[in-house]
Amino acid sequence: MKLYNTLTRQEEELDFNKQDINMYVCGVTPYSSSHIGHAMSTVVFDVLRRYLEFKGFKVNHIQNFTDVDDKMIQAAKKLDMSTADLANNNIESFLNEMALLNNLPAQLYPRATEEIEKIIEIIESLISKGLAYHNKDGVYFRVEKVLDYGKLSRRTLKDMISGSRIEIDQNKENSMDFALWKSEKPGEPSWDSPWGKGRPGWHIECSAMSIKYLGNSIDIHGGGLDLIFPHHENEIVQSESFTGEIPFSKIWVHNGLLRMGSDKMSKSVGNIVLIRDVLDKFSTNAIRMFILSSHYRSPLEYNEDQIKSKEISIKKLTKLLENTGGKVDFDQISYVCQIRQEQFINAMDDDLNTPRAIATIFDLHKDLTRLSSEGIDIAAGQDLLNRLSDILGLDLKNKNIEYNQDEFLEPLMKILTNIRSELRNKKEFELADKIRFDLYNIGINLEDSLEGTNWNIIDN
Numbered sequence: 323m324k325l326y327n328t329l330t331r332q333e334e335e336l337d338f339n340k341q342d343i344n345m346y347v348c349g350v351t352p353y354s355s356s357h358i359g360h361a362m363s364t365v366v367f368d369v370l371r372r373y374l375e376f377k378g379f380k381v382n383h384i385q386n387f388t389d390v391d392d393k394m395i396q397a398a399k400k401l402d403m404s405t406a407d408l409a410n411n412n413i414e415s416f417l418n419e420m421a422l423l424n425n426l427p428a429q430l431y432p433r434a435t436e437e438i439e440k441i442i443e444i445i446e447s448l449i450s451k452g453l454a455y456h457n458k459d460g461v462y463f464r465v466e467k468v469l470d471y472g473k474l475s476r477r478t479l480k481d482m483i484s485g486s487r488i489e490i491d492q493n494k495e496n497s498m499d500f501a502l503w504k505s506e507k508p509g510e511p512s513w514d515s516p517w518g519k520g521r522p523g524w525h526i527e528c529s530a531m532s533i534k535y536l537g538n539s540i541d542i543h544g545g546g547l548d549l550i551f552p553h554h555e556n557e558i559v560q561s562e563s564f565t566g567e568i569p570f571s572k573i574w575v576h577n578g579l580l581r582m583g584s585d586k587m588s589k590s591v592g593n594i595v596l597i598r599d600v601l602d603k604f605s606t607n608a609i610r611m612f613i614l615s616s617h618y619r620s621p622l623e624y625n626e627d628q629i630k631s632k633e634i635s636i637k638k639l640t641k642l643l644e645n646t647g648g649k650v651d652f653d654q655i656s657y658v659c660q661i662r663q664e665q666f667i668n669a670m671d672d673d674l675n676t677p678r679a680i681a682t683i684f685d686l687h688k689d690l691t692r693l694s695s696e697g698i699d700i701a702a703g704q705d706l707l708n709r710l711s712d713i714l715g716l717d718l719k720n721k722n723i724e725y726n727q728d729e730f731l732e733p734l735m736k737i738l739t740n741i742r743s744e745l746r747n748k749k750e751f752e753l754a755d756k757i758r759f760d761l762y763n764i765g766i767n768l769e770d771s772l773e774g775t776n777w778n779i780i781d782n
């Protein structure tokens with residue numbers, strides 16, 4: 323399999339001569355609800371993991387939570403709660419949403435605030451090597467000391483300085499030196515350290531967790547394109563300086579970003595679509611197929627009409643699974659299966675080309691529809707359809723996440739409310755009230771008016 327490595331700017335053959343693949347993916351800062359951009363990144367790395375597992379590897383997948391930083395502190399202050407409570411609440415919803423998106427859970431979700439010991443160990447070592455220094459604001463990495471700083475983003479220190487909007491800080495030796503540790507400010511959460519109370523800088527946590535749980539040199543490090551600089555650049559320089567082992571990660575995989583029209587989806591622009599709102603409107607399969615219909619390195623434009631059209635595509639696939647029986651024609655069915663499976667694997671081997679893999683699934687659908695119409699038993703083909711879909715995390719067998727529930731709810735509620743008004747017209751109030759009571763118990767509220775009965779789902 324070939325994967326594009328941001329570090330070398332080329333597709334590279336994965337020649338991992340071993341059973342285990344160590345994969346670290348940068349996670350979220352749980353200061354608010356997660357948006358569909360986060361869903362895109364997690365689905366991409368979920369499919370990479372599923373495909374590697376399909377190829378027989380055991381993937382050790384670690385994903386962190388940045389549960390303390392400026393955004394966490396500001397948001398907690400606004401809500402008048404502790405950063406720990408804020409983190410716990412948002413992490414719980416995030417993990418729920420990941421499950422609803424049918425993402426396999428990572429083996430471990432370490433949190434920055436629980437890894438302070440390892441973080442301090444790395445910073446102390448960097449200071450002792452002369453690669454970091456302590457001033458009143460905290461501890462900083464001395465970027466000038468490392469010759470290959472900038473190798474991931476391919477920028478020289480001079481480019482970085484002229485391209486950055488960082489104001490000159492009199493206390494830093496070089497304006498590009500970045501914080502490993504931040505000294506305590508009043509009212510902020512803090513931990514004891516050899517440099518007084520404070521908290522970790524952003525980048526150091528990922529080095530600490532990756533090294534602690536996966537080793538000095540890992541196979542795949544992932545995240546969104548926007549993390550290349552400064553986050554991943556700084557992770558590399560501090561990790562390789564600490565361990566003395568190069569490379570910190572063999573392959574760097576970055577997904578393209580989700581856009582709203584021509585803008586990046588971001589909280590500061592105010593064009594956020596939350597994962598939970600998308601999950602309310604569309605099925606998991608349709609959302610995943612929409613995300614995977616575009617190559618993971620390209621930007622993806624959020625488009626609800628396109629997600630809607632994926633519902634229809636998914637239904638086409640599930641409908642075919644209902645066909646049963648027919649005459650056995652081993653030659654024809656195995657020929658079709660072999661060709662389509664090969665094409666699917668070729669597509670996925672080619673830098674995880676999911677749009678081509680999905681096209682192959684629909685080619686298989688076309689073949690099987692034809693064979694079925696000729697009266698041939700397609701059970702083996704249906705089995706392959708399920709297995710290939712599963713690699714993309716599309717669950718064709720589970721009808722509950724298959725169909726958008728609103729689509730059924732609307733006509734169903736119409737039937738129920740009509741029956742109930744008939745009962746009321748016939749003065750059978752007891753039964754009419756029972757319908758209302760039972761619906762209320764499952765979270766649906768009925769409101770009678772002169773125009774008729776309206777219904778709505780009760781918000782918790």
Ligand SMILES: [Zn+2]
Pocket residue numbers: 347348349528553
């Ligand atoms: Zn990270």
